[in-house]
Amino acid sequence: MLPIRCPWCGEREQTEFSYGGEAHIVRPTDSADLTDAEWGDYVFFRTNPRGLHYERWFHAFGCRRWFNMARDTVSGAIHGTYRPGEPRTDVPDAPRVPVAGGDGGEG
Amino acid sequence: MAEQQAPITAPIRRGPLDGRAPVTADGVSLTLPAFAGKLVLRGGSDDGAFTAAAAKVLGAGLPLAPNTAARGPRGLALWLGPTEWMVHVDADTCDALAAELTAAFAGLHAAVVDVSDYYAVMRLGGPRARDVLAKGCPLDLHPDRFDVDHCAQTRFVASAILLHQVDVGPTYDIQVRWSFADFLWTYLADAMREFTSR
Amino acid sequence: MAQPLRLAAGGRVDRGRTLRFTFDGRTYTGHPGDTLASALLANGVRLLGRSYKYHRPRGLYSAGAEEPSALVTLGAGARAEPNTRATQVELFDGLVARSQNAWPALGFDVSAVIGAFSRFLPAGFYYKTFMWPKSLWMTYEKVIRDAAGPVHGPRQADPDRYEQRYAHCDVLVVGAGPAGLMAALAAGRTGARVILADDQPEAGGGLLTDPAGIGGGAGLDWVRATVAALADMPEVTVLPRTTVVGYHDYNYLGALERVTDHLPPDAGGNAPRQRLWKIRAKQVVLATGAIERPLVFADNDRPGVMLAGAARTYMNRFGVLPGREMVVFTNNDGAYATALDAASHGARVQVVDLRPDPRGPLPEAAREAGIPIHAGATVCGVAGSKAVTGVRVRALSDDGKGLAGPAKSLPCSVLAMSGGWTPTVHLFSQARGKLAFSADLGAFVPAAGDPLNPNRPAGACNGSLGLDACLREGREAGLAAAHDTGHVADHPPDLPLADSLPQEPPRLLWTLPAEKAGTAGEKTQFVDLMGDVTVADVRLAEREGYASVEHLKRYTATGMGTDQGKTSNINAMAIMADARGVTIPEVGHTTFRPNYVPVAFGAVAGRSVGDLFQQARPTAMHEWHVAQGAVFEDVGDWKRPWYFPRPGETMHDAVQRECKAVRTSVGIVDASTLGKIDIQGPDAADLLNMVYTNAWSKLGIGRCRYGVMLNEHGMIFDDGVTTRLGEHHYHMTTTTGGAARVMSWLEEWLQTEWPDMRVFCTSVTEQWAVAALNGPRSRELLAGLTDIDLDPETFPFMAMKEGTVAGIPARVYRISFTGEMAYEVNVPAGYGLALWQALMDRGAAFDICPYGTETMHVLRAEKGFIIAGQDTDGTVTPHDAAMDWIVSKKKADFIGRRSLFRADTMRPGRMQLVGLLTEDPAVVLPEGAQVAERAQAGQAFAAIGHVTSSYMSPNVGRSIALAMVADGFNRTGQTLSVPTLDGRVHRAVVGGTVFFDPEGERARG
Amino acid sequence: MKRYSIFSLVRNALSYHENWPKAWRSPDPKPAYDVIIIGGGGHGLATAYYLAKEHGITNVAVLEKSWIGGGNTGRNTTIVRSNYLMPESLALYDHALKLWEDLSQDLNYNVMFSPRGLLHLAHNVHDMQEIGRRGHAINAAGVDSEFVTREQVKAMVPIINLDCRYPVMGGLLQKRGGVARHDAVAWGYARGADARGVDIIQNCAVTGFRMDGGRVQGVETTRGFIAAPRIGVVVAGNSGALAAMAGFRLPIETTPLQAMVSEPLKPIIDCVVMSNTIHAYISQSDKGELVIGGSSDPYNSYAQRGSFDQIEHVVGPIVELYPALSRIRLMRHWAGITDITVDRSPIMSKTPVEGLFINCGWGTGGFKATPGSGHVFAHCLALGDLTPMAAPFTMDRFHTGALIDEGAAAAVAH
Ligand SMILES: Cc1cc2nc3c(=O)[nH]c(=O)nc-3n(C[C@H](O)[C@H](O)[C@H](O)COP(=O)(O)OP(=O)(O)OC[C@H]3O[C@@H](n4cnc5c(N)ncnc54)[C@H](O)[C@@H]3O)c2cc1C
Ligand SMILES: NC(=O)c1ccc[n+]([C@@H]2O[C@H](COP(=O)([O-])OP(=O)(O)OC[C@H]3O[C@@H](n4cnc5c(N)ncnc54)[C@H](O)[C@@H]3O)[C@@H](O)[C@H]2O)c1
């Protein structure tokens, strides 16, 4: 169970969240002009990387906000969470370790 | 066609937990607080016009800090999210307040939704309340982390709850959907069993 | 004396009280503080069970969680608990235990003859045989299955309760031996929130075995003082009888507290039997100690052969002398302490040491005490089968690989052995920690932790066996862990001085030479007692190519028993290394996985079973339905009335009656469970235009419209009616099962794709109770209860009005899922029951008929209305569902639109929704029945579709069905075959999906 | 290959089993092969076996990054059945089931395939409709499946609690379904392939592809470059990583799936019982432990470990459905990494790289397909093209929309 830091509510257990797949996939606005293959790529094909993954989570049992998270699919390390529209979290070399003291929410 | 007929008796408003006797154990009790009207307010935390309008009607600012509640002259406002608050008010004044708020929000991107019946509230209090909650709620409720007028939307086992610490007792108000209320009540009462002598 | 091996004094048992218990029906006594194992030992009971495969007699091997041998079934009836380690069971009065894997009796077990055939049953023998004749395999298999399991499980429901709780701390310390206590004390002094968990009933760990001194006094006095100091710290929680069983990512650990297991059944009051703690710790200190290793020699599994440390534990902790004649067999100094203690209790003790010249302080002390030491020698045989009566000892050749000199027989009743110590690194390794092989210890030790799971191994767990090192490492680990959580001690505890004797290195001989050469000798040298795996099996695995450590494990089942190889794995790896001619680290170790010790399923399930398994969601009118004898249907978590049988009615009768009543007079259905979403904001219509296939911009205020939602694959996933309440205000309804999904769907698109859309969605599902009146007299009925003008001119079909109904503020929607004139009355849920009762009271005059979901389904099928999820299944486009009309041709975009134009979605001949009328109107096709162009009874056929909905319709006066059929739209008028499993083939004609009131007049009326 | 039999067992017993040969060799890789199969799981090994046995192509290497059978083949709940809904899947899985029925004899290795019957439980009207459709569809295709009543369920599984939170309404039984010994499947295929000349090379991880003009030339491995004109990728959870090495993407996400075993017991559940609504799958191995599978962790991961809440998610339902198991203990739990497609159906396909074929996407349910998958894929590799049985399963379907949606019938509850 991952401890996930909701960008609004602070750190909560994973069971409060639902997973929303890869992040930063922009829905084509010109879909009518796309080939079946291009459209299929958008709908079905994901990077599924071994390693750093930018993904979406939904704070389903909390504030009901969607947000993004950078996580390593091999080491399990969560590198950070950020709100939609914010730039991708910079990923430092070291995985995140629960920090001394303050892992509370923003409030 | 308006062959209007008055009902024979005034309709009775019921909650899902009506008639439940309080459950008590050593150091913890489960009770029903008085029925409150409940309004969801929607608007941006960063929308000054909205927050000002809300503050004006409510007589106190909405709590803008996550996971906090603020009491004002017209009721208790609980932070639910960056664009969402729950306001608990006296049931009798709920409609009027909703109307006032709706009027105050005219022209703004904001909303007022009456959810008085959607949710039921139960109250768990006493020195052992934390131990009972820990049996299903993954939040850290240590007083250093969660104190009076902190609130959180979280879960108790499978139920989504809105937890609000009322006093240092500690006493918690736990708000849950109508259809989950009976289950949650039963679960909490069961969780208290350990603290009852036979 | 009742307990022949009980010492007169010493140990932690309370001789003042006597407890009675039975083992295999015989009554014995013991004392508070005993384990079942120590009590049995005190009574001289050696034979405790039979082995898994060969049914060899087995006894007590250890004194802890690592026990591979002494498994019993505890309790009886519904409380019977198989595979319980006698070493972990605290004795209570009235305890009942039985041996396992023996019939008819432990002493005389018929299956023991299997042992005689053991040479035909080497590792993996079943892969090589039982293949002929093929037809007999299931018979062979039954025999194998019956033979394999050691014991029957209970058949009745478990009467006990199990709880769970979450906990949070700065520092979790696992193990309350000297290292763990010191760590907890040091961390506690900083004010950090500390949890100290230990699987034993009392703290002390190794100090309960070893009376070493600390700080100038007795070690156990130091333990007592430390425990008292911890009890005074408000932020420290000490959990005895609590085993940390799983270490999951981000320092999330599961710990099983045995709350009342040590009490007689029903003596625990309202406390649970066990409690699973789910602990999120910022830092962890692993002070789990070390497990002693057996030596591997011929017949090393006989009852009476046990670990030297365990033998000492029985003496010092439990006041039991394992035997009056003891041989200590060791490769290290530590076991001499066992010899010394036994001698001090008057036992006749001899030591066999693999090392040619043991000279450490402990061996010297043994010499001084007059204990004979056979140095440079090995045990090469054990006499006695159900209990050890003696051992054969021979000198070792210099390289340790052969035997030299004549055999000596040493009589003894217990052989206490020690092959050295293996740090208990299970949790460290579960936490992704990397291990390194320590050649000194002959064991894997913690090397590098994983940053995801900040922890510190300390003491014996870290490979530091000396008491002084344990205390020092514990203190450092406790302080550092607390420091990393932001806590510093003003007065950290001093490091107490401890008695620690220097020890000489062990002589690591992983297999000992046997008197019989080769396999003949190796096949009684047991590596894994639990799985009856011998040295011969390990070598066979290597020979056959199952040489990687993981293949070894799986081919021989080493380490796969309930002990998970705590005493055996390292020996197996070492023997494999020897067989392969490589080093032990080259062989490597298998993966440590939870659980550290097995955990009752009940504890993992917690209270969420039975009545608390999963909420059953009632509507506001539920009570009424129950009182009226409704039969309920589970729809998701909801309880919905399925039908309302009258006395004597079958389901069919009731449904037919309900169906007729709705179309002739008026029916009422509880529609509260539909999902409801309040949508507000200037861009609300834009949102609707994107999530629905049809156009929403022109919907008038107070008007309702039906919509279908597609996923991005173009397939229908939900539907419902949405009503415009105000300029920028809509009320959406969804299917019952789809409510949460649709709500999340809207939020997902709004928040992640279209953040600029100014729309707020708020779920209002349970704010509204909904009673839907359906039927030609519904207006008449409602009119008598409402102030709303029901004139169809001003309140037409697909419109909504607000007002009061029965004096209750209400929204009334003129929408219809039955095709009848209908009014869905929505009131705040608190008034739901009052509304329902008022409608029923008033409805009496109209013969109002309450109906359930089944009737609702028949009625909508008569009208050809789909149920998303029944008539559609995630592969159906609106076109397939004969709903082309609902897809806007003008809108440039909506979710799923592009997918409607893919090659396959435009392919002719797709499955399409049609109506089917059987030739015999009395035949109701089974739902799910397959449709064929032509089929013959009892023969396979190419299905071209299937029946999605099928009912006897009293209103159409015959059976009706909906079906998905390939190229269905082009088959109108065709007669198709529908074979059923009873061997009949029905014929049915393809037609439209609307069977009743095709013009739709009734709903508009 | 020395044949295994009761006679050879007795003969070897007399020589104390000291003369058994290696089940498979451990050769060093040759510089080049006719076909390379990446992945020494059941599917890869079966592919090699059938390439050799059915197509006479024996200059084949199976490259396995660690030990054979250690992927999902060695960590699955071993359920074997063919009662799939869609005709394309049904054909494929029943092809596999028929091969299972003779597999021990064919391989001369007892894979302990045990067709003890497999029961799907229905707990609500929607479930009944779902099994109704599936049962009829399967029967139409001439494959066995029967509906059973609540009472029959009880007779088959006496410890079941029919009146649990979602009462059991009935079930669908496939008598030919059952379980098999997972490890033995990998080992039996390895031994059979090896005996026919296939090189099984363990501890040899593929780290890249060498390409020339869109054609594959061979693979880079931790043991050097190995050439082959035709290569099959059969690496389950790692398919995405291998595809990335070859420069294309797959419609796959890799997620952990956990399983667990109890302590061993004498027989207590004689068939395989699956329940979608209660989320519990259980069977009992020949060794006596209860083998229980659960639902996938919800997120992508290559870590071969899942989260504890998923374990709770499975064990609660098990206790609800089988209250007598409450006192039985959970001994070990672990995870595999599964390759999940959107439509829950596998991919057998050519790839954008000529000469490179992929067989993946079996996700949480491919153990049962092992013989069929190997058989069909071997044929494709031998042919250099897809066979009719494989053709519906190409990657193209994610572009045309011709999904084979096995999740479909269980779609939405009304
Ligand atoms: C917990 C669990 C339960 C399951 N239960 C069932 C069930 O009951 N019934 C069922 O039918 N199916 C089940 N499955 C699914 C089933 O296990 C798999 O579909 C099937 O075993 C896949 O076999 P495979 O040979 O394709 O893959 P694997 O056995 O995973 O083999 C792939 C191999 O490729 C190797 N590899 C990966 N990368 C490389 C590389 N770069 N170079 C070389 N080698 C590489 C891996 O090491 C691995 O050995 C379950 C799966 C899991 C995880
Ligand atoms: N040869 C030798 O002389 C020798 C060898 C080994 C240990 N020792 C002695 O043993 C002691 C070791 O001290 P230590 O503190 O490192 O260890 P310890 O063995 O004293 O204490 C470890 C404690 O952890 C508990 N434990 C283990 N796993 C657990 C789990 N998963 N959950 C909960 N509790 C668990 C054990 O029951 C035990 O109480 C020292 O006194 C040392 O001198 C001596």
Ligand SMILES: Cc1cc2nc3c(=O)[nH]c(=O)nc-3n(C[C@H](O)[C@H](O)[C@H](O)COP(=O)(O)O)c2cc1C
């Ligand atoms: C069908 C099946 C039965 C198993 N039975 C046992 C068992 O009896 N004892 C055991 O320790 N592990 C058993 N395991 C689990 C393995 O020990 C191991 O956890 C699993 O193969 C995954 O490998 P890993 O844990 O080494 O990563 C079983 C696994 C499977 C797939």
Ligand SMILES: [Zn+2]
């Ligand atoms: Zn949040």
